[in-house]
Amino acid sequence: MGNKVRSNSQYWLKIVIIIVILWGVFFRVTNIDKKIYWHDEVYTSLRVAGYKGDEVVTTFFNGEIITVKDLLEFQTLKSETPLIYTINSLIEHPEHPPLYYLLLRFWQDLFGSSIIINRSLSILFSLLIFPAIYYLSQQLFNNNLVNLISISLIAISPVQILYAQEAREYSLWMLSIILSSLFFFKSIKTNNISHWFMYSLTLSLTFYTSILSAFLPIIKVSYIYLIGKILAVQTKINFLIFTSISGILFIPWLVITVINFSILKDKTNWTNTQQSLELLANLWGLHFTSLFIDFGLPLYHWASYIFIIFIFSIIFYSFFFMVNNISKNIWLYLLLLVLIPTLGLILPDLIFGGIKSSMTRYFFPAYLSIYLTIAYTLGKKIEQKSQTSSLILIIIFTLSIISNIISSNAQTWWNKASSYHNAVIAQMINQAENPLVITQNLDINKGNIISISHNLKPETKLQLLNTNTSIKAHPEFKEIYIFNPSPQLINSLEKLYHQKLENKNYSLYYFNILLPKLNF
Incomplete structure (x- = not known):
């Protein structure tokens, strides 16, 4: 028994x-497509697609306005890319x-x-x-x-x-x-x-x-x-x-x-x-x-x-x-x-x-x-x-x-530490009607702006800056978001747009250029 x-x-x-x-x-x-595609995974895609980090900087971090769709091209392996790349x-x-x-x-x-x-x-x-x-x-x-x-x-x-x-x-x-x-x-x-x-x-x-x-x-x-x-x-x-x-x-x-x-x-x-x-x-x-x-x-x-x-x-x-x-x-x-x-x-x-x-x-x-x-x-x-x-x-x-x-059921977790807040950042930006997102080639910003872009609307506009890039004002955008800027960039932007930046949390700063009326 x-x-x-x-x-x-x-x-x-x-x-x-x-x-x-x-x-x-x-x-x-x-839910494998719902979790934030974080900084390290971004570099996986860059490496596999045959790109080097300097190519991203040379192509996009020049102060010109680009779209999220443009940036994410560097995350895709093209059929004609040789293995040697x-x-x-x-x-x-x-x-x-x-x-x-x-x-x-x-x-x-x-x-x-x-x-x-x-x-x-x-x-x-x-x-x-x-x-x-x-x-x-x-x-x-x-x-x-x-x-x-x-x-x-x-x-x-x-x-x-x-x-x-x-x-x-x-x-x-x-x-x-x-x-x-x-x-x-x-x-x-x-x-x-x-x-x-x-x-x-x-x-x-x-x-x-x-x-x-x-x-x-x-x-x-x-x-x-x-x-x-x-x-x-x-x-x-x-x-x-x-x-x-x-x-x-x-x-x-x-x-x-x-x-x-x-x-x-x-x-x-x-x-x-x-x-x-x-x-x-x-x-x-x-x-x-x-x-x-x-x-x-x-x-x-x-x-x-x-x-x-x-x-x-x-x-x-x-x-x-x-x-x-x-x-x-x-x-x-x-x-x-x-x-x-x-x-x-x-x-x-x-x-x-x-x-x-x-x-x-x-x-x-x-x-x-x-x-x-x-x-x-x-x-x-x-x-x-x-x-x-x-x-x-x-x-x-x-x-x-x-x-x-x-x-x-979470979009992010502790294993994505350096990109932990990227999903929330993308959500805030996506709620804006006509946003411009600005960041610079600082620390791990390069990987993180690409990470954030995976969750942004494809038509969202980006202005990516290198350390020596001259900055131009763009009053055509209703709302401007700045991701993880240096103190020097904060100072330059506040002078350029005649406003104080508002800290939105998670290294994200914000201008609403309709308030006040700006004279460029």
Whole structure:
């Protein structure tokens, strides 16, 4: 009788897990065209279309009146654009290895350059994560319930869904991390040459997807060193050979990176910004709670601390349980997978200063370890008839679904930080009858004005200024909006239009040139 009850409960739990996985699919594909196409995605489209940032400035940031439609031409891949244009554009941005962008280029060749098409490729990679993590879990734990929980946790994870809906490389990066881990374990178990080739290939794919994949060979070398006594000599030799092959395959982009190191340094200089330890510590907590809970609360909201305590308690207990209940060759890898990337991001910021560790997306390798560890712990505890573990799993599912319902209906979210208010800005401008929008090539304005333009009416007029552009008055426009101007530009415009600018919030300023009557 007891076995029958246990079997029935697991049967219904598996039904719940399947429903949760389907919810994960639904959240990935819903409202993908409604969310603001933010600064970084704008640069994805520029790179793929074969344009360089300087071309946008030269063409449009000259003080002439243009339309939104004109500006958005630079977001569209033209059928006659040679592939070499895309490659040359990518070379000028060595901080982003080219694999994702080249794949998106081919994707756009097939289907077009709309926002839905651009984001759909990331969704496809995110969906491919489901079978990939299933087989990795099977390789590690050989337990069907644990495998299903692994899929469900990553399927419904709010942070995975956020980046699945973004035209950037992070879903592909997670997929490649999972595949390289899968073939790594297959290789050291079987020492099969075909598995080693697949390991080398998938590890190389991680390199060509993110420069932060540099953590992965460190993890694997550390792992092989620490469990070396139980491995055959030939296995260790093959590991060194095929890991080296992955490095050799990456040499072409490594050479490009070295040649353009000054560009790389300039493009990543923002990560050296100084922030308080209090802010960074809060962000570290939210990085890991966003795996399962993300209500979009303010950074220092009291509920956020409750969620941090709840999630970290589950994480720490899960690692404790795993270390005490599974062989070292499994738990050691997962422990290194969470510790090396996490410490590799946090410690440099603590020692030298900077904000690299403030970026949630940089922690993806650590997240994989956490999904698998929690899945193993909850799965094994549920098999041991732990009602508490079943309840925790249901709570995680519930909180994740609520999180995704909230974020799926929002036009913007914290992952679009530098463009967070762009949807609201566009809405304010669209309400005007005959507006002119002015901005200048300052800081990240170039990417953000294009981002805002995706939500503006196509006929909306823009006046884009470079730092040395002379400004002309345009009294034919009823309302003038100025986005994120410098103090010098504010002063120049107020003199030109004989008015004081009104701050509309969100870095948007405003003139109504009908009030008062102007004499030009």
